[in-house]
Amino acid sequence: MESTALLPSSSQDADGQDVEYRTSPHNIEAEQALLGAILVNNEACDRVSAFLGPEHFYEPLHARIYEAAAALIRAGKLASPVTLKTYFNSDEALSEIGGPAYLARLAAAATTVINALEYGRTVFELAQRRQLITIGEDMVAGSFDAPVSVTPADLIQQAEQELYAVAETGKFGKGFLDFGSALTHAVDMAAKAYERDGGLSGISSGLRDIDAKMGGLQPSDLIILAARPAMGKTSLATNIAYSVAKAYDSAYRSDGSMEVKDGGVVAFFSLEMSAEQLATRIISEQSGIPSERIRRGKIAEDEFHKIVQVSQDLQNLPLYIDDTGGLNVGQLAARARRLKRQKGVGLIVVDYLQLLAGSHRRAMESRVQEVTEISTGLKALAKELSVPVLALSQLSRQVEQRDDKRPQLADLRESGSIEQDADVVLFIYREEYYLQRRQPRENTPEFFEWQEEMDRVTGLAEVIIGKQRHGPTGTIPLQFEGSVTKFQDLAADDRLPERYE
Numbered sequence: 001m002e003s004t005a006l007l008p009s010s011s012q013d014a015d016g017q018d019v020e021y022r023t024s025p026h027n028i029e030a031e032q033a034l035l036g037a038i039l040v041n042n043e044a045c046d047r048v049s050a051f052l053g054p055e056h057f058y059e060p061l062h063a064r065i066y067e068a069a070a071a072l073i074r075a076g077k078l079a080s081p082v083t084l085k086t087y088f089n090s091d092e093a094l095s096e097i098g099g100p101a102y103l104a105r106l107a108a109a110a111t112t113v114i115n116a117l118e119y120g121r122t123v124f125e126l127a128q129r130r131q132l133i134t135i136g137e138d139m140v141a142g143s144f145d146a147p148v149s150v151t152p153a154d155l156i157q158q159a160e161q162e163l164y165a166v167a168e169t170g171k172f173g174k175g176f177l178d179f180g181s182a183l184t185h186a187v188d189m190a191a192k193a194y195e196r197d198g199g200l201s202g203i204s205s206g207l208r209d210i211d212a213k214m215g216g217l218q219p220s221d222l223i224i225l226a227a228r229p230a231m232g233k234t235s236l237a238t239n240i241a242y243s244v245a246k247a248y249d250s251a252y253r254s255d256g257s258m259e260v261k262d263g264g265v266v267a268f269f270s271l272e273m274s275a276e277q278l279a280t281r282i283i284s285e286q287s288g289i290p291s292e293r294i295r296r297g298k299i300a301e302d303e304f305h306k307i308v309q310v311s312q313d314l315q316n317l318p319l320y321i322d323d324t325g326g327l328n329v330g331q332l333a334a335r336a337r338r339l340k341r342q343k344g345v346g347l348i349v350v351d352y353l354q355l356l357a358g359s360h361r362r363a364m365e366s367r368v369q370e371v372t373e374i375s376t377g378l379k380a381l382a383k384e385l386s387v388p389v390l391a392l393s394q395l396s397r398q399v400e401q402r403d404d405k406r407p408q409l410a411d412l413r414e415s416g417s418i419e420q421d422a423d424v425v426l427f428i429y430r431e432e433y434y435l436q437r438r439q440p441r442e443n444t445p446e447f448f449e450w451q452e453e454m455d456r457v458t459g460l461a462e463v464i465i466g467k468q469r470h471g472p473t474g475t476i477p478l479q480f481e482g483s484v485t486k487f488q489d490l491a492a493d494d495r496l497p498e499r500y501e
Contacts, residue, residue: 206243264346
């Protein structure tokens with residue numbers, strides 16, 4: 001009989017008065033039926049292991065039996081009352097209810113393997129309800145006894161994070177992961193990379209040479225894209241966001257869940273530019289019409305029709321823009337979690353990190369502490385949602401003081417924690433920008449030398465990998481079209497068509 005109705009039960013207190021109480025929702029019979037099905041046919045374990053863990057069982061003994069059986073099955077061995085008996089000979093809890101004979105009774109009373117999935121879902125859903133009760137009790141207790149330094153917004157963010165963890169089957173913050181499971185995840189990742197075009201383990205950035213160095217944008221990575229103003233940070237981030245959203249391809253699994261085959265849904269937090277400005281940049285990039293002319297309406301009729309056609313093609317692009325100014329890192333995380341639940345986010349872009357706010361307490365301490373909290377929060381969000389977070393960052397002015405103005409890790413502005421928390425740090429450098437500002441007087445020998453140098457560097461950009469935890473550092477040459485704010489792969493000499501003299 002299922003104990004899920006939470007009907008009041010009664011007992012008596014010291015004065016003999018009836019006291020009503022409620023037990024946590026659970027279903028011992030469903031747990032027994034599931035374990036019996038697994039012991040009779042090990043295939044039943046495969047049907048539930050994707051979502052059900054030992055922690056979801058209400059009865060601790062059942063959790064231990066399930067864990068031992070699953071371990072045997074993963075090792076390619078048979079899990080049955082006979083093989084499990086060795087592991088439970090000295091188990092006190094099992095001895096109290098009949099010893100190893102209890103395992104045999106579970107198997108004897110088992111129903112068909114067909115019902116195993118339903119029993120597994122019942123056990124899992126009741127565990128979720130118990131988690132919800134715990135979260136609710138914590139909210140009540142925290143609201144009554146919250147210290148002065150904890151604001152209602154802090155309590156709401158904490159509750160939302162915990163609720164998200166329950167909704168996402170408890171993947172985040174579930175504690176230790178045994179090495180066997182970690183190995184399984186690693187092999188699955190390698191298999192997907194082998195099957196995917198280009199052999200990428202992460203999401204393609206849309207730029208071949210960047211993907212070759214990084215293996216794509218990796219889940220759980222915090223990627224910092226830093227540069228001085230006017231280098232093209234937002235342009236590159238927008239190019240990548242568009243490519244990821246454009247490549248989005250998904251399919252339904254046999255169990256009804258969604259599997260992303262390629263690309264991803266993109267959440268773009270634009271703290272500097274409006275959603276309309278970002279959309280204009282993407283239209284400019286795809287139509288080849290300079291964004292300045294689009295904004296001012298200086299376009300021909302055929303160009304207008306081209307813009308309309310591009311806009312129609314982009315209508316259903318899974319790219320979501322939040323241009324709310326003054327967000328703090330907690331609010332950004334809450335919005336990202338919500339979109340992840342609703343749409344299944346594959347990439348988060350933040351433009352840019354220094355425009356985010358930390359908590360009021362950190363802001364009162366110092367800007368360094370606040371930026372530390374922001375970078376740590378973004379890294380935690382990447383791990384929690386298991387998606388890459390691409391965060392743009394400003395560089396300090398000390399770059400301008402050097403002869404070689406290529407950025408370095410020490411140039412990251414305001415806090416060393418950005419470098420520490422980041423898994424990848426990318427810099428953008430365009431020599432054309434600096435050379436333009438040093439134009440000499442026309443028709444002088446210096447001018448002709450300058451002109452030659454400008455011809456050499458015009459339209460060229462460098463993406464410098466200053467740090468990468470899982471791969472090499474180095475410099476990647478790219479082509480940059482400033483009028484349409486577009487980065488492209490640079491065609492190397494060995495990739496050009498054969499020339500005939």
